Amino acid sequence: MISDAGVSNSNYFSSSYSLWWKSLWKLNLPTKIKLFVWRACNNLLPTNEMLALRRVPVCKACPLYNFHSESILHSLWCCQVLNQFVVNEDLGLLCVCFWKSWSLRNAAFHGSPVDKEMEVVSWARLFISEYHDACELKDRLSSLIPVRNPIWIPPDPRCFKINCDAAINMADRTVGFVVVIRNSEGLVMAASS
Ligand SMILES: [Zn+2]
Numbered sequence: 001m002i003s004d005a006g007v008s009n010s011n012y013f014s015s016s017y018s019l020w021w022k023s024l025w026k027l028n029l030p031t032k033i034k035l036f037v038w039r040a041c042n043n044l045l046p047t048n049e050m051l052a053l054r055r056v057p058v059c060k061a062c063p064l065y066n067f068h069s070e071s072i073l074h075s076l077w078c079c080q081v082l083n084q085f086v087v088n089e090d091l092g093l094l095c096v097c098f099w100k101s102w103s104l105r106n107a108a109f110h111g112s113p114v115d116k117e118m119e120v121v122s123w124a125r126l127f128i129s130e131y132h133d134a135c136e137l138k139d140r141l142s143s144l145i146p147v148r149n150p151i152w153i154p155p156d157p158r159c160f161k162i163n164c165d166a167a168i169n170m171a172d173r174t175v176g177f178v179v180v181i182r183n184s185e186g187l188v189m190a191a192s193s
Helices: 002-026 031-041 048-053 072-078 091-109 120-144
Strands: 161-169 174-182 188-192
Touching: 002 031, 002 091, 031 091, 072 091, 091 120
Parallel strands: none
Antiparallel strands: 161 174, 174 188
C-alpha cells in the first residue's frame, strides 16, 4: 500500500515537474531569462550563502542590505527591496522579476549604485510589453524581406576561411557548435563539431 502510494506520488511529482519545465521553456521571453530561472531552480546561482558553503571566503549576508543570509530564495523573493511581488501573477512576469532582482543584487554585489525603491513588477511588465512588441516587429519585417541563400565566397589563395555555426536545442537543453576551415578552392582543411 505504502509502496503503491509512493509510486503514485512519485509519478505525480515527476509529471508536475515535467509540466513546469515545459511551461518555462514555452514562455515568450528572452532565452537568457529562461536559462536564468533554470539555473535558479537547480540551485546554481552563486549567492553568498552558496559561495560560503563551498568555502569561498565571502560574507553570507545579502549584498543589498547586508543583513539576512543570502540564499536563492532570499535574493529572488524575500529581500526587502524585492518583496513587491504578487503571488498570483503569471509565470512570465515572475521570471522577469526574478531576473531583474538578481541583476539588482549583482549591481549591489559589485558596488554599483542600486535604486532600492525600484518598482520591479512595473519594470518587468514594461520589459515584457516591449519585448513582445519587438518580436512582432521582427516577424513582420522578416515576412517582408525575401530569404536569400548565402553564397560561399572563397578566400584569397594565401588564406584559409573559417566558417562556424551554433544552435541551441531548447527541448533537451543542448548546444551544438560547428567549425569548418576551407582553402581558396573550397576544399575542407579541418572541421570540428
Ligand atoms: Zn536582502
